[in-house]
Amino acid sequence: MSEPTVRAIERDELLVAETSEGDQELQRRENTSTSELSREIGAVLRSNDLHIDPMSIDVERRDDETMIINMGPSHPSTHGVLRLMLELDGEYVLRCKPVIGYLHTGMEKTAEELSYIQGATNVTRMDYLSPVINELNYSLAVEMLLGIEVPERAVWIRMMMSELNRMSSHLVWMATNGMDLGSTSMMIYGLRERELILAFFEKTAGLRLNLNYVRPGGVAADLPDGWKDDVAVICDTIDERTYEYDQLLTGQPIFRERMVGVAPITAEEALSLSVTGPVLRSTGVPWDLRRTMPYLAYDQVEFDVIVGTYGDNFDRYAIRLNEIRESIRIVRQCAERMPSGDYRSQDPKVTPPPRARIGESMEALIHHFKLFTEGFHVPVGEVYSAVESPRGEIGCYLVSDGSAKPYRLHVRGPSFVNLQAIPLLMRGGSVSDAITTVSTVDPVLGEVDR
């Protein structure tokens, strides 16, 4: 009769052995060192400025009063495969630790095996909601090492596509955040509007998601015929719809109840945790790389940097909604002022000869073949470039040893860094607020794990 129980225990042990992440997991209080415990509940952070002794925090709570549970890795509200370990007292979160790495595919290692031309296809898959901005950042780093200039038109096309991408990324955020709060209509509306932008991407680059459109030296193709009409339709439609979202969500009592005053963070805490993007701006710090350290031609267009006041979930929502409107403003200016000319650099080092030349010139054929098999060589050096992605500062640290492949490519993912704010934001809140909080930090797990 005892046999079934024995088998059950074996299966449990096997399950633990195959799924445990050991010390990466949230440990029971009695097994956690004071320094780690104080980090988890954010006391170290506060002790910098307020001189709170980390030893004075409450470590007396007994383990049998609390419960450690897993949220994720496969939970619909974690936006991917984020695993949060929560220590709960009833319904309130005492401690939280994100366990990540479930989507780690070694993209930085892969990048070392790909030539500089192929590299853009790799980085575009990191933050899959803002592929254009990933490619842009990578291309800027490569161009800085190469020391080449891209033509004016390429700069403006890049800027317009980045802003369209920012809109689509924020629309997905509006959709999933609505879903997390139970507003399924927002889910449908957000994805419906994003579809307009993805259709334009498909028309321009041939692909909807991982575009490989921005490449070192310019962009892959010129804008399609009739692009101005398409862009005007996108801008007008989404501009109008943002006011519908306002009506649907902003003043809605249940929505406000769930968002206003929940999970606040102060500017000092955000700076200390290296948090960037809407989470930092929600605390009132007007830091947007497009304005403060302009790249492309952002110093020539008019837009406002949206900041919040309280650093709570509602501020982060309001910032993203208004950033969609600011992006529309930038896209309209780009469409109006789009210069004519080449859409990619005519430097033969990075640009293949035109298709028509390959049929008639042996040299052009060899050149084309060399460029796509061997790639171009990049001078020895290292560079860090950074642009503003919808989630914050995305950085690219690129080391070249003079060959045709990057010696080291490191991507500073804003989601990866912003995730560190989650334990602080969740502390003391309820489990239902925890879901909203993960949503408003807006991590993209492809970028977190790379």
Add this chain to the structure above:
Amino acid sequence: MTSLAPSAPPGVLTSDGLAADLVCFPTRAQYFALVESFKNDGFEMCVDVCGVDYLSHLERPLPEGVVATRFEVVTNMLSLSKRERVRIRVQAGDDEPEVESLFALYSGVEAMEREAFDLFGIIFTNHPDLTRILMPEDWEGHPLRKDYGVGNVPVQFKEAPGPR
């Protein structure tokens, strides 16, 4: 505007990077104090910490006087008030790379230092929780090291030829 440009304390070797970044090359002993002086100088944020393995490039171009080691830790700092960036490249050692953790100065480096530890095996002393972060707990080796054998882990495609 030149008076606003960041400068390193005397004794730390520097060079101008691309895009007008200042690059500092402190020794391991100078590293923590250098970051602290930058923090007091208005660099509010430590944006990025990453490792680099220069296994086959010990002869890389470095300023006169810097002793090249295999591993390097690269720290990017940002000043919001001055709108400046500074990059710090510290030579972390050859066989057992080890530098001091910046956690006491910037809480935000926690995950980044764990990542550098996980992927390069660089030890950050005084880090509160130096565990693997991206790789599974029982993983052997540090995959971004240049001598880490790509293809050593058997995969399911049994009939396929090995990589290269």
